[in-house]
Amino acid sequence: MNGRQAIILRDVRLAFRAGGGSFQAVAFFSVVCVLFALAAGPDLRLMSKIAAPVVWTAALLATLISLDQIYRADREDGSLDVIVATSDELALTAAAKAAAHWLSTGVPLIVATPLLGLLMNLEAGAYAPLMLSLVIGTPALSLIGAFAAALTVSLPRANLLISLIVSPLYMPILIFGAGAASAGAAGDPQYAANLKLLSAATLFAAITAPLASAAALRSNLD
Amino acid sequence: MKPSLYDLANPLRFDRIARAALPWLVAATIVLMTLGLYFALFNSPADYQQGQSVRIMYVHVPAAWMALFCYTVIAGASAVGFIWKHPLADVAAKEAAPIGASFTLLALITGSLWGKPMWGAWWAWDARLTSVLILFFLYIGYMSVWRAFPDKTRAARLAAILAIVGFVNIPIIKFSVEWWNSLHQPASVFRGGGPTIDGSMLTPLFLMGGAYMFFFAATLTQSMRSELAARRLARLQEIDARSSYVLVEQ
Amino acid sequence: MTKKTRRMFLAIGVFAFAAAAAGLTLSALKSSITYFYMPSDIAAMAQKPHSPIRLGGLVETGSISYPNAQSGADKNSLVEFNVTDGAETIRVVYAGLLPDLFREGQGVIVQGRFTDDGARLTADNVLAKHDENYMPKEVADALKEKGLWIEQEKAK
Numbered sequence: 023m024n025g026r027q028a029i030i031l032r033d034v035r036l037a038f039r040a041g042g043g044s045f046q047a048v049a050f051f052s053v054v055c056v057l058f059a060l061a062a063g064p065d066l067r068l069m070s071k072i073a074a075p076v077v078w079t080a081a082l083l084a085t086l087i088s089l090d091q092i093y094r095a096d097r098e099d100g101s102l103d104v105i106v107a108t109s110d111e112l113a114l115t116a117a118a119k120a121a122a123h124w125l126s127t128g129v130p131l132i133v134a135t136p137l138l139g140l141l142m143n144l145e146a147g148a149y150a151p152l153m154l155s156l157v158i159g160t161p162a163l164s165l166i167g168a169f170a171a172a173l174t175v176s177l178p179r180a181n182l183l184i185s186l187i188v189s190p191l192y193m194p195i196l197i198f199g200a201g202a203a204s205a206g207a208a209g210d211p212q213y214a215a216n217l218k219l220l221s222a223a224t225l226f227a228a229i230t231a232p233l234a235s236a237a238a239l240r241s242n243l244d
Numbered sequence: 245m246k247p248s249l250y251d252l253a254n255p256l257r258f259d260r261i262a263r264a265a266l267p268w269l270v271a272a273t274i275v276l277m278t279l280g281l282y283f284a285l286f287n288s289p290a291d292y293q294q295g296q297s298v299r300i301m302y303v304h305v306p307a308a309w310m311a312l313f314c315y316t317v318i319a320g321a322s323a324v325g326f327i328w329k330h331p332l333a334d335v336a337a338k339e340a341a342p343i344g345a346s347f348t349l350l351a352l353i354t355g356s357l358w359g360k361p362m363w364g365a366w367w368a369w370d371a372r373l374t375s376v377l378i379l380f381f382l383y384i385g386y387m388s389v390w391r392a393f394p395d396k397t398r399a400a401r402l403a404a405i406l407a408i409v410g411f412v413n414i415p416i417i418k419f420s421v422e423w424w425n426s427l428h429q430p431a432s433v434f435r436g437g438g439p440t441i442d443g444s445m446l447t448p449l450f451l452m453g454g455a456y457m458f459f460f461a462a463t464l465t466q467s468m469r470s471e472l473a474a475r476r477l478a479r480l481q482e483i484d485a486r487s488s489y490v491l492v493e494q
Numbered sequence: 495m496t497k498k499t500r501r502m503f504l505a506i507g508v509f510a511f512a513a514a515a516a517g518l519t520l521s522a523l524k525s526s527i528t529y530f531y532m533p534s535d536i537a538a539m540a541q542k543p544h545s546p547i548r549l550g551g552l553v554e555t556g557s558i559s560y561p562n563a564q565s566g567a568d569k570n571s572l573v574e575f576n577v578t579d580g581a582e583t584i585r586v587v588y589a590g591l592l593p594d595l596f597r598e599g600q601g602v603i604v605q606g607r608f609t610d611d612g613a614r615l616t617a618d619n620v621l622a623k624h625d626e627n628y629m630p631k632e633v634a635d636a637l638k639e640k641g642l643w644i645e646q647e648k649a650k
Contacts, residue, residue: 293595
């Protein structure tokens with residue numbers, strides 16, 4: 023197995039351990055959804071109207087708080103310097119880190135979504151569009167988030183800065199993703215358009231984020 | 245010898261040129277602003293539909309132009325600094341950011357003030373307004389990166405990467421009103437087929453645009469001078485501290 | 495795999511992703527994520543959407559009516575008007591304050607949902623949309639006098 027596969031495997035294993043990032047992400051995701059449900063009050067119709075956008079926002083926030091950890095372990099044990107110095111194609115390695123993040127955070131969130139949909143009284147027809155939009159959109163969140171993590175890797179505590187950097191970049195993803203989820207439920211013809219723009223955004227992030235992450239890692243470590 | 249951007253690369257030389265240019269820039273700003281406001285408030289007609297509230301346009305539209313222009317300057321300077329390592333490019337980008345953010349905020353606020361009588365709403369989440377709000381957050385993120393890293397060379401490179409990545413928002417803002425049915429009206433000035441705005445209204449618009457541009461130039465020049473002076477001071481203090489350390493060692 | 499081969503594959507991959515992204519974007523923009531629908535867009539749908547939507551168009555001349563005027567209640571409490579784009583028309587009902595720029599022939603965007611029978615749109619919100627033409631009143635009057643005034647055909 024080559025170095026990149028090893029990195030992905032290690033990151034995913036670490037995240038799924040007890041106390042690791044995956045559990046925290048799903049827990050935070052659930053908490054946010056429950057808080058919104060409580061705030062919406064007993065009106066079930068209101069809750070099902072806002073369910074898809076709330077799930078999307080909760081997924082985004084859960085991803086946001088997990089971003090600081092992407093490079094933390096590597097930095098602390100010194101392996102980040104080794105990776106940056108010896109990697110033949112740093113952009114690919116950055117993409118691998120983003121993939122690992124998605125596998126350990128995005129995928130558990132997607133798996134937890136149907137349960138939270140039940141909690142928020144999501145309409146039956148909305149499950150498929152919501153899941154599809156999350157499947158397409160969460161990789162973009164991981165890619166862009168990994169870029170923000172790479173940008174701030176030399177700072178001891180970067181949570182606030184990561185949020186400031188990442189929010190304008192996340193906004194289009196949220197708009198298209200939540201838009202697709204809501205439109206899909208209502209049978210609105212904008213469903214396809216939103217999904218296409220979401221896919222385009224993810225593809226664009228897949229190209230630019232790893233390259234930008236590689237440049238950021240190099241700038242941070244010399 | 246052909247003049248090139250590198251002639252300005254020497255900070256002391258830049259400071260000399262900047263100090264000479266500054267009074268002219270300030271004077272041009274004052275003249276254009278006075279003329280522009282006079283034309284905007286008194287010497288231009290009310291719109292056939294909106295009446296007097298169209299005059300907010302003369303503050304709002306040039307501010308929006310500057311919001312986009314400043315970010316383009318930042319992205320361009322970042323690219324120049326990143327690729328060719330021109331020593332002043334990063335300083336220019338850093339100092340342009342607060343000015344650009346202020347213009348963006350001005351555009352958003354005056355737009356909102358104008359939207360209430362015109363459309364009936366203080367805000368709407370259409371493509372143009374949303375993407376300009378995203379631009380404002382990009383400015384904030386960019387300035388935060390500069391602040392977060394004590395090593396300014398590193399900060400410069402990281403901020404440059406962020407600026408270049410965020411540049412994708414600029415064409416989206418410009419073309420959002422063409423691509424999507426939106427609440428914000430389509431372009432009236434910079435469009436194929438020529439402006440759809442009457443000449444008597446174009447004059448104050450361009451006057452105010454010119455005033456804002458010279459304001460940007462003057463403020464940027466002065467900020468760059470301050471920043472370069474602060475860096476010189478920091479370096480001198482560092483050398484001074486080191487030399488006293490050597491004395492103590494003896 | 496040599497470094498050069500891998501570089502080539504990467505370049506191809508980047509290009510393929512970029513092309514796919516561009517293609518998807520163009521396709522989506524053609525169908526247009528719209529801030530609002532026009533009456534023709536609604537007419538082209540198999541059935542009227544039951545979710546809240548935004549409808550944009552011109553206020554049809556002569557279509558404004560105040561149903562509460564006769565019953566003695568405040569005339570402005572309820573207004574009905576047609577929104578048209580030249581080809582299709584939708585009747586809108588609104589119980590609220592209209593913006594200053596609202597009048598016949600003016601562009602509007604209404605937000606609301608269709609009644610169950612699909613006959614009318616109950617608006618929660620009416621926004622007047624301004625076009626990109628700015629001119630002084632004297633010029634507009636002069637054009638009207640000369641008969642050269644062209645009313646906008648589409649509210650865009």
